[in-house]
Amino acid sequence: MSDMTQIDEFPFPRDEGCPLWPSEEYARRRHEEPVSRVRSGTDNDPWLITRYADAIAVLGNPAAFSQDPLAPGYPHRPGHSEILTSGFLMEIDPPLHTRLRGVVNDEFSVRRIGGHAELVRRVVSQVLDDFLASGSPADLVSGVAYRLPGLVICELLGVPYEDKDLFLNWITLCFGPPNEESQKQAAVAAKEFADYVDELLTQKQQSPSDDIIGRMVKNSLEPGTVSRDELLTLIRSLVVGGFDTTANTISLGTLAFLLHPEQMAALRDDSGLAGNAAEEVLRVTAITHLGRRRAARKDVEVGGTLIRAGEGVIVSQDAVNRDESLFDDPDRFNIERTGARRHMSFGFGIHLCVGSPLARLELKELFAQMFVRIPTLSLAGTRNDVGYKADGNIWGLQRLEVRW
Amino acid sequence: MRITVDLDKCIAAGSCVAAASAVFDQRDDDGMVVLLQEDPAESDWESARLAAGVCPSAAITIDD
Numbered sequence: 213m214s215d216m217t218q219i220d221e222f223p224f225p226r227d228e229g230c231p232l233w234p235s236e237e238y239a240r241r242r243h244e245e246p247v248s249r250v251r252s253g254t255d256n257d258p259w260l261i262t263r264y265a266d267a268i269a270v271l272g273n274p275a276a277f278s279q280d281p282l283a284p285g286y287p288h289r290p291g292h293s294e295i296l297t298s299g300f301l302m303e304i305d306p307p308l309h310t311r312l313r314g315v316v317n318d319e320f321s322v323r324r325i326g327g328h329a330e331l332v333r334r335v336v337s338q339v340l341d342d343f344l345a346s347g348s349p350a351d352l353v354s355g356v357a358y359r360l361p362g363l364v365i366c367e368l369l370g371v372p373y374e375d376k377d378l379f380l381n382w383i384t385l386c387f388g389p390p391n392e393e394s395q396k397q398a399a400v401a402a403k404e405f406a407d408y409v410d411e412l413l414t415q416k417q418q419s420p421s422d423d424i425i426g427r428m429v430k431n432s433l434e435p436g437t438v439s440r441d442e443l444l445t446l447i448r449s450l451v452v453g454g455f456d457t458t459a460n461t462i463s464l465g466t467l468a469f470l471l472h473p474e475q476m477a478a479l480r481d482d483s484g485l486a487g488n489a490a491e492e493v494l495r496v497t498a499i500t501h502l503g504r505r506r507a508a509r510k511d512v513e514v515g516g517t518l519i520r521a522g523e524g525v526i527v528s529q530d531a532v533n534r535d536e537s538l539f540d541d542p543d544r545f546n547i548e549r550t551g552a553r554r555h556m557s558f559g560f561g562i563h564l565c566v567g568s569p570l571a572r573l574e575l576k577e578l579f580a581q582m583f584v585r586i587p588t589l590s591l592a593g594t595r596n597d598v599g600y601k602a603d604g605n606i607w608g609l610q611r612l613e614v615r616w
Numbered sequence: 617m618r619i620t621v622d623l624d625k626c627i628a629a630g631s632c633v634a635a636a637s638a639v640f641d642q643r644d645d646d647g648m649v650v651l652l653q654e655d656p657a658e659s660d661w662e663s664a665r666l667a668a669g670v671c672p673s674a675a676i677t678i679d680d
Contacts, residue, residue, distance in 0.1 A: 268634055272670045310674075317673045322628045322648055487645070553630060553647055564629045564672035572628075572647075 219257050222250035222526065223501045231600050232467060233543065234498070234530035238262060242531050247517035250526065253290025258505075258524030259517070262531035264538050264556070266515040270525055271504060271560040276512045277525060278305050279563060283507035287524030289605060300449040302563060309562065315432040316446055316566055319424050325569040328368065329577070335363045336577045340585045349592040349615040353463050353599075356582075357612075358384060360574055361458035365451055368570075370416065370423030379408065387456040389610070390603060409447050413440070424450070454567045457499060458574055460601075460608025465493035465575065467598060467612060469583070470591050472545050476583050479547060486580035489547035490572055493579070495555035496545055498529040501607035504559055532556045588616045617661055617680040619668075621651050625675035635670050636663035649675065 224235035241248050242262035249257040261267050270277050281288060281303055301313055318324065343355045362380045365371075371379050385401035388394035416425045417433070425447060432438045438446070469476040479485050503526040508519050519525060533555045534542035540549075558565035565571065583589060591598070592613035599611030619639065628647030632640040638660050641650040656664055661680070668676040 264634075268670075272631075272635060272666060313672075314674070317625060317627070320627060321624055321673065322626055322646055323624055326646070553628075553642070554634065558629065560629075560631055560634065561670040562672055564627075564631060566627075566672070568629060569627050 219249050219251050222252045222260060238528055238531035239534060242535060247515040252287050252526060256285055256524050258287035258526050259519055261525060261527040263515060264532050264535040267527045267532045267556060267560060269514050270506060270527055274306060274562055276508060276510050277506035278509050279303055279506060280305055285522040285524045286507035287505050287526055289502050312442060312446060315428060315438050320566050320569055322569050325573055329573060331367055332364060332573050332577045336360060336581050340581060349613050352466055352612040352614045353609050357459040357462040360462065360578060361455050364574060365454055368424050370421050370425055383451055383455050406448065409444060413444060454570060456606050458571050460499045460606050461494060461497050461575060462578060463609035463612050464497040468493060468496060468545050475545060475547050479579060480583035480587055483580040483584060485547055486576045488552055489579050490575035491552035492545065492547045492549055493575060494557040495533045495552055498533050498557045499607045500529055502605060503528045529556050586616045589614055617656060617678060619651060619654055619664060620677045621649050622675045623648060625673040627673045629672050631670040631672060632667040632676060635667040636660065639664045640667055
């Protein structure tokens with residue numbers, strides 16, 4: 213019987229010399245103690261899942277492993293800001309989850325999102341035009357990473373053009389850093405954002421529109437499948453789900469390319485690789501570094517370990533995305549990797565990211581164009597000058613100075 | 617057992633492939649589901665049911 217692994221604070225801190233990649237502790241546990249305890253800011257010590265097969269066992273069993281933050285033993289995110297997320301799809305179980313998810317699913321199918329490819333390409337092109345026009349050096353995080361998903365959300369939800377800047381400003385403030393001043397601003401912005409969405413919904417109830425909100429009004433609100441309050445929460449959750457997340461994947465993904473120039477060159481020379489490149493970016497960036505969290509509702513054996521009812525579970529996507537049983541040479545950033553899309557960066561099972569087809573489209577179109585439009589893109593300083601953001605809900609960059 | 621997939625609902629998550637790779641695959645270009653066996657052998661029934669259960673967009677229907 214081996215000594216119990218020391219109960220370390222999760223997430224495991226990144227190596228200062230190589231902060232882009234996750235801690236080596238994930239691999240160590242995956243090899244030596246695939247189901248182990250961690251400390252995660254609460255009084256219970258949840259189980260950490262590091263292997264792909266075990267992740268499927270947990271995330272594929274919502275009856276046994278609940279999403280509900282009120283369930284006994286749920287491992288709450290330390291310092292998790294509740295500003296925007298309460299009542300969201302991520303936090304509810306079937307059958308309520310099933311009804312609400314059904315309202316948004318059709319808007320985010322591959323076929324439906326595929327119909328927006330031209331729009332996304334156009335927005336990418338505009339964002340890159342504006343970025344180039346702003347002159348080198350520039351911060352890619354504000355100039356590209358947040359602008360692309362923000363503008364796409366505005367277009368798809370049908371936010372009127374004249375409200376765009378206001379809207380983008382609110383949602384950017386909602387995701388500010390965890391200091392007191394920013395959090396005060398975030399609270400104000402969240403209220404203004406919520407009020408605006410309420411008003412926007414009213415407008416679209418009065419004048420039917422051909423956009424996501426308009427269609428959800430017609431297909432779900434009017435027939436009574438969903439209440440107005442539920443629809444408001446859903447709309448807000450779409451914004452929360454698709455803004456900061458995509459933005460940080462873009463920043464980190466771009467940094468990965470800048471640090472692997474041969475991959476950047478390969479993509480520049482063949483933009484047909486962009487789809488798979490997007491998957492490999494998703495795999496290695498895994499921005500939800502706090503993991504997928506569940507509370508066990510019954511005793512279940514996972515990976516040879518008994519998890520009891522009332523215990524918390526965290527599935528580490530950083531660990532699972534580098535499971536050697538699925539990914540050869542997993543620490544290598546390789547945009548031509550077969551099976552790259554098997555990553556779990558969007559989660560797994562009934563709660564798998566609703567917006568994943570849109571995120572994939574945005575990443576694919578952006579990376580297809582970025583290195584063709586800006587072939588000499590490089591870091592403006594050294595890799596130590598990059599502004600990492602490791603203390604929030606979402607892992608990412610607050611600043612990425614580049615030049616061309 | 618008879619399996620059908622609704623391509624209008626598919627979000628290319630690949631959860632079905634992870635759950636039942638003998639029954640489901642994904643298209644290379646867009647990741648859309650490919651049903652490998654409409655009427656799988658009994659040894660695949662449990663994994664097929666798991667796949668239907670984990671599909672995030674409820675695109676898989678099982679009649680058995």
